[in-house]
Amino acid sequence: MKKMKFGLTMVMIVLIPLVGCKKETSNTLKATSESTEQILAVKTAKKTEENKYGDYNNDDFVETYDETTATKITLKDAGSTIDGSGVSEKNNTISITAGGTYILTGNYKGQIKINANNETVHLVLKDVSISNDSASAIYVEQAKKVITTLAEGSKNSLSDGTDYVFASADQTEPDATFFSKDDLTINGTGTLEIIGNYSNGIRSKDDLIITNGTINVTAKNNALKGKDSISIAEGIFSLKTVEGDGMQANNSTDVNKGWIAIDGGTFTIQSGNDGIQAETNLSIAKADINIQTAKGYDDQSIDTTASYKGLKASGNIIIDDGSFDLNTADDSIHANAAVTINDGTFSLASVDDGIHANTDLLINKGKINVNHSYEGLEGSTVTINDGDISVQSTDDGINAANGSSGESGQDGQFGADSFGGPNEGGKPGAGGDSTKFIEIHGGTVYVNADGDGIDSNGDVRMTAGTLIVNGPTDNGNGALDYDGTFSMEGGVFAASGSSGMAMSVSDSSSQPALSLYFDESNKAGTLINLKNSSGKTILSFAPAKEFSHVTISSPDLKVGETVTLSTGGQDTGTEKNGLYSNSNYSKGTELAKITIEDTLTSVDQSGAKVNGSQMGGGPGGQPPR
Known part of the structure; x- marks a missing residue:
């Protein structure tokens, strides 16, 4: 892509001989002409240098x-x-x-x-x-x-x-x-x-x-x-x-x-x-964009063989900054290759995906609210380095899977994505696909999903930041679903949901985690509080939906330490996404004192050990009752 960007010095050199050749009878006229052209040169050069991606010539300005x-x-x-x-x-x-x-x-x-x-x-x-x-x-x-x-x-x-x-x-x-x-x-x-x-x-x-x-x-x-x-x-x-x-x-x-x-x-x-x-x-580079496609995310009358995406590319999409309000009857942001978001403010409501990349979805920064979606963030790989992200989805919140967008000539059509959930779209067997992964290295990520909260056909890795997942209430999905490993290496993680398909982090993680199974479902908003042996709160969390399983990991959770688990009560600290900072917890019911014996400790609400960390004792299993 050519970009004709002329520095001010070059423009002035060109202008001086041109002005000198003018046959002006008045020195005042000549000076005025030179001044006008020089001002124009400054303005043109400045405008051209400010534009990052477009292909402009100076005369365009x-x-x-x-x-x-x-x-x-x-x-x-x-x-x-x-x-x-x-x-x-x-x-x-x-x-x-x-x-x-x-x-x-x-x-x-x-x-x-x-x-x-x-x-x-x-x-x-x-x-x-x-x-x-x-x-x-x-x-x-x-x-x-x-x-x-x-x-x-x-x-x-x-x-x-x-x-x-x-x-x-x-x-x-x-x-x-x-x-x-x-x-x-x-x-x-x-x-x-x-x-x-x-x-x-x-x-x-x-x-x-x-x-x-x-x-x-x-x-x-x-x-x-x-x-x-x-x-x-x-x-x-x-x-x-x-x-x-x-x-x-x-x-x-x-x-x-x-x-x-x-x-x-x-x-x-x-x-x-x-x-x-x-x-x-x-x-x-930067823009304020408000888009509604068809009648928006609640349009029930659309032709599902057509395309109603907000921002769409058959190649890559890169967004550096701006404000984006997208109400779409299909994916809000969709690329048949990669999507990169470097910054910006996003309010997305979609019939299908909030943000979809057939290959890599990379979020480096930004405030992203997926207010309505089928699946919130989706790509073969999903990497979050920073940002403030909130996802509401009727299926998976964040999904890393195999996917493409239809036949040649139909790229990106509505309904053509072959990303699949369980038993769909080429889901790999045990062990997963090493080319598919979700990684979180910073920022705040909040997921409220009716399907799987975090779903990877390969691995999940978290090294920093905060991840809050409110998973499903039915037993057909889980707050976590991965086919490889979940390596918990840093940051704060709290995931709640049903226990039927519950998964926790992998026991090979370097940061300890606690997997809690409750005897019955707890009401939405019920506080879960963990305190260390000194009585200081490690984590205080109120799930947004009813739950019977919770996974918690924090840098303050230490192997060999005994923690106190309480539920109910109140916390007068500062709440965001159900997680309390500057916690001041009181009036709860103490359920158990639990010793963190390994990187992953799985217990019931009384503190008794349960076997396995994943569904069925293999990749993804529920501990036996």
């Missing part, structure tokens, strides 16, 4: 124009007024046939058509309203590039009809209100409103670049579509579609194309299908 040299077009249905060269009008079509700057004002029922060979056209929209019932309002047939500037303070609108008239029956393009066969840039501080009654709102068959502006698109199909790529540096966007995507890059024949890069901007997207879809990679 140039919003200024010279009215004295530009061709001016005053649009009128009865006959437009043209002041300048390179343009003509015939049969309700304004034809621009040469490179240069064209300033458009007025109302027009017809088409602006650009055919400028390999020249760059700078189109300035200055309070323009263009409608065309049978074709695109603006059609770029050929140009090196078209830069469209929304003049400061201007309000511009483009619309088309529901049926296009083509020269032949096999012709299908143009198919957008603003359609370009070549590179298209939009900038400026004005407003552009587009109604796409026929199909797409804005479409470029090469690169679509937007560096500024307020852009409102309502379209039958896709709101913004760039075949080779979409780069967005800044702007305010409202994108609504009936059938298609809010934003789409669709080149599937070149692995270096078909990507979307968002370096800034505010986006409100209500889409009939996907919110933002990239055929290859989706990269977001």
Whole structure:
């Protein structure tokens, strides 16, 4: 991906000889010209350097124009007024046939058509309203590039009809209100409103670049579509579609194309299908994005063979920062390869997965709330290094498993993920799959799952941070489910749920853990308190749902120490996710004094030992009663 980023020194060197060649009769005029160009150079260089992922040229940011040299077009249905060269009008079509700057004002029922060979056209929209019932309002047939500037303070609108008239029956393009066969840039501080009654709102068959502006698109199909790529540096966007995507890059024949890069901007997207879809990679440096697909996570009327994802890529997704509110009738964030989240605030509600990666899901930081999901976080591997994460799921909370997303040409369709729970999706046998794992190295992770809380087809490893799991109340799932080992090496861990499929950490762990089996289910909110021999609280935890099994691990739990187990009572400490810090526990019922004899100690509520640490005495077993 090319990035033309010019330092200030280079820009100034280029500008000085150009200014020196001007034939100005006034030194004042010359100085003013130099000052203006130097300011523009500073602004352009700064803007270009601030953009991380998009592919921009310096002229993409140039919003200024010279009215004295530009061709001016005053649009009128009865006959437009043209002041300048390179343009003509015939049969309700304004034809621009040469490179240069064209300033458009007025109302027009017809088409602006650009055919400028390999020249760059700078189109300035200055309070323009263009409608065309049978074709695109603006059609770029050929140009090196078209830069469209929304003049400061201007309000511009483009619309088309529901049926296009083509020269032949096999012709299908143009198919957008603003359609370009070549590179298209939009900038400026004005407003552009587009109604796409026929199909797409804005479409470029090469690169679509937007560096500024307020852009409102309502379209039958896709709101913004760039075949080779979409780069967005800044702007305010409202994108609504009936059938298609809010934003789409669709080149599937070149692995270096078909990507979307968002370096800034505010986006409100209500889409009939996907919110933002990239055929290859989706990269977001920072943005405020609000997406609803279909009718959101509680939509029961959708076609389950279609795709309604929030952020979607057939390649990788990387998010560095921003605010994301995604209410989706499919996965909220979905990549057919890897997902990397470096920071940001996320509020996700999904019919299916909160965040799904076919390969690696990596979370380095961020505040992530999966408020509703089938499965919360899912990948072949899931690694959490930091962050504040909360997951609500009707099946597994965090899942590491085998998975793919359907046949070629159907990547990422709803319902196509082959990740499976027990007895599904290629679940491995005892011993697990070493290529699948869940690792937690920091942060705070809270899971409330109706299925398995933490489910790995391979291993689980925790070295730091806090992990709270409220698992299922039925005996068909467990708070933990893994096929390899669970290596507990550091951090605070508390998991509660039913006892029928209960698992604890592996006895090969380096940090001690206590596995507690209760004689009967305890009510949701019942406190569990562990104190050391000095009477200091090791852990005080109130599960959110009824429970009959709890696993606890803490750096304060020591082999050889005797701890006191109590339930009920109250704690006036600071509560988060059911876990109390600065604990002040009182009025509970003491159940047992338990000696931590090994890395894993499994006992019933009276303190009596029970055999085995995992289901069935093998990988994952429930100790016998």
